[in-house]
Amino acid sequence: MLLVWFVCVTTIYFFVPRAKAHEFVLCFLVCQAVGWIVEIMLVQFDLVAYPLREFPKASDLNITFKVVWTPVASGLYYIHRPRANKWTTCFYFAVWISLLTLIDGMLAAKTELVEYVHFHWSLMAIVFSIMFLSVHVLVSWFFRDRKVFRKEASEG
Numbered sequence: 001m002l003l004v005w006f007v008c009v010t011t012i013y014f015f016v017p018r019a020k021a022h023e024f025v026l027c028f029l030v031c032q033a034v035g036w037i038v039e040i041m042l043v044q045f046d047l048v049a050y051p052l053r054e055f056p057k058a059s060d061l062n063i064t065f066k067v068v069w070t071p072v073a074s075g076l077y078y079i080h081r082p083r084a085n086k087w088t089t090c091f092y093f094a095v096w097i098s099l100l101t102l103i104d105g106m107l108a109a110k111t112e113l114v115e116y117v118h119f120h121w122s123l124m125a126i127v128f129s130i131m132f133l134s135v136h137v138l139v140s141w142f143f144r145d146r147k148v149f150r151k152e153a154s155e156g
Contacts (some may be wrong), residue, residue, distance in 0.1 A: 001054070001064045001113070008072045015076060024075040026142060031074035031135045032067055038131060039066045047119040051112050062113060065104075070128075073100055074135050081136075097132065101125040 016024045042048040043060045050062040061067075077096050082088045105121035108114040 001052075001062075004064050004069050008068050011072060011076065016079065020079040023139065023143065024079050027075035027078040027135055027139050028071040030138050031071035031131065034131050034134050034138075035066050035070050036061075038127060042119070042127070046117050049115040049117050051115055065107075065113070070100075070131070074132055077132060078136060078139060093129075093132070097125050097128050100128050104128075 012024070039048075039061050043050070050060060053059065053061065054063045073096070077093075082092050101121065101124050104114065104124050108116050108121055
């Protein structure tokens with residue numbers, strides 16, 4: 001889990017441009033909120049379990065993966081998304097969701113960090129899709145009027 005923290009912090013430092021840092025931070029926070037709700041439902045309905053947790057007495061969730069790793073991935077997805085055409089955007093989305101699902105499935109199969117109780121790893125692709133799409137919609141809605149942000153930046 002320490003490696004994940006190191007990789008996330010390093011990734012933020014090297015792959016988030018200063019000009020898009022505000023978009024990344026908002027994506028990160030929105031994904032934390034959405035992810036927290038989704039993961040609590042998965043854990044409470046006994047679909048997923050996290051045997052190894054940072055705060056076992058406080059929460060049944062794994063903070064590292066659901067509050068740091070997934071939001072970092074969501075933020076990187078949003079700030080580096082292509083805007084060329086629909087096919088490129090769909091392919092980019094499918095690659096991100098597939099990669100995250102593969103990593104999550106491998107974590108469940110090879111480690112004791114994630115245990116799918118009444119859940120299949122392929123359903124996690126649907127969960128990631130819902131999370132990423134909802135984050136994308138909320139952040140795009142927030143930044144819908146770019147002129148406001150340009151005006152504030154020039155005044156400051």
